[in-house]
Amino acid sequence: MDEHQIDSNRLDVLKELANIGLGNAVTSLSQMLGEEKVDMAVPVANTVPLQDVPDFLGGGEVPVAGIYIQSSGDVRLTILFVLSMDSATNLVSSLMPGVDGELDEMAVSALIEVGNILTASYLNAISMMTNLQLMPSPPEIAVDMAGAIITTIMAEAHMIDDEIVLMKTTLNTVDSEVEGNVLILPDYGELEKIFGLLGIS
Amino acid sequence: METVKVKIADLAVLRDRGILITVGLGSCVGIAIYDSSNRVGGLAHILLADSEQFKNKGNNFNQAKFANTAIPVMVKEIEKLGGKPGKSYAKIAGGSQLFDFQKAGISVGEKNIEAVRNTLKQLGIPVKGEDVGGNHGRTMRFFVDSGRVAISTVGKGEKEI
Numbered sequence: 597m598d599e600h601q602i603d604s605n606r607l608d609v610l611k612e613l614a615n616i617g618l619g620n621a622v623t624s625l626s627q628m629l630g631e632e633k634v635d636m637a638v639p640v641a642n643t644v645p646l647q648d649v650p651d652f653l654g655g656g657e658v659p660v661a662g663i664y665i666q667s668s669g670d671v672r673l674t675i676l677f678v679l680s681m682d683s684a685t686n687l688v689s690s691l692m693p694g695v696d697g698e699l700d701e702m703a704v705s706a707l708i709e710v711g712n713i714l715t716a717s718y719l720n721a722i723s724m725m726t727n728l729q730l731m732p733s734p735p736e737i738a739v740d741m742a743g744a745i746i747t748t749i750m751a752e753a754h755m756i757d758d759e760i761v762l763m764k765t766t767l768n769t770v771d772s773e774v775e776g777n778v779l780i781l782p783d784y785g786e787l788e789k790i791f792g793l794l795g796i797s
Numbered sequence: 798m799e800t801v802k803v804k805i806a807d808l809a810v811l812r813d814r815g816i817l818i819t820v821g822l823g824s825c826v827g828i829a830i831y832d833s834s835n836r837v838g839g840l841a842h843i844l845l846a847d848s849e850q851f852k853n854k855g856n857n858f859n860q861a862k863f864a865n866t867a868i869p870v871m872v873k874e875i876e877k878l879g880g881k882p883g884k885s886y887a888k889i890a891g892g893s894q895l896f897d898f899q900k901a902g903i904s905v906g907e908k909n910i911e912a913v914r915n916t917l918k919q920l921g922i923p924v925k926g927e928d929v930g931g932n933h934g935r936t937m938r939f940f941v942d943s944g945r946v947a948i949s950t951v952g953k954g955e956k957e958i
Contacts, residue, residue, distance in 0.1 A: 646806055650820075664896060741934035744933075747823050747825050756862065
């Protein structure tokens with residue numbers, strides 16, 4: 597284990613942090629989809645061996661659309677919204693009826709906008725509950741192998757511990773068959789800061 | 798045929814036959830080193846360029862994570878299987894920029910490629926084939942019987958280096 601030891605109490609705190617923003621994010625997505633019902637699984641917080649992180653997204657070689665946002669402000673968090681190719685095209689055609697098939701430029705902008713709204717509502721909720729100031733960066737998207745996306749993000753955020761702390765939840769739309777995974781990863785060295793700011797020793 | 802999966806920050810070596818495979822290289826770089834005369838090959842999947850911030854830990858960290866430590870470790874493993882570094886060559890792939898934000902300054906991918914080239918040069922191992930940079934992910938399959946390396950991508954087909 598690396599220097600960032602984490603016990604189950606702390607993992608519960610992180611799980612709660614992920615949970616707080618859920619209601620907000622689900623409501624936003626539902627509004628974007630014309631009040632379609634959206635279900636969200638109870639989030640999990642875990643330490644995962646670095647080498648196994650791609651498996652968390654269903655395998656390293658699976659093509660996915662990954663929308664990536666980083667929070668700045670009090671705490672640097674990496675947020676990744678991952679959709680299978682089917683879910684990505686289903687989401688686009690729900691947002692823009694009549695458009696389906698390819699992930700062209702317009703479809704990609706729509707996905708980025710979803711990521712933007714989801715993340716903003718998510719971070720807002722956490723900010724309101726905890727008084728942490730969290731500002732989202734402009735979203736970026738990549739459509740590629742899941743492993744390539746997640747490892748690039750880990751390398752950029754310098755997540756070099758052998759164990760990576762991550763929070764994960766899955767959201768499903770009831771009618772339009774969209775399933776997405778939301779991954780939240782505290783950047784290297786940010787965990788202590790989170791617990792410090794929340795007054796958890 | 799024996800297939801050995803090399804994960805992120807991982808390396809493996811084989812002799813005579815078998816396939817070494819690593820999937821989902823983004824900014825990471827895959828390094829295949831092969832001694833064709835003895836048919837010994839190794840494949841590493843590095844995450845970052847340099848182990849500098851671990852230098853006070855001695856060897857007490859995963860050396861396969863960084864270019865400057867993974868390659869020498871793999872060369873030793875190749876020697877243990879009867880391969881000769883002096884007769885070996887390398888083929889490398891990865892080091893791409895998947896996201897636009899990476900265009901500002903030198904990306905992790907570029908740093909990784911540079912560190913891999915430097916480390917190979919220091920060890921006197923020539924780079925015989927490469928598929929690096931760009932903005933897409935790659936999977937690398939290294940056939941140890943022949944030294945053939947196949948690179949596959951999403952939507953851009955497969956090629957050999």
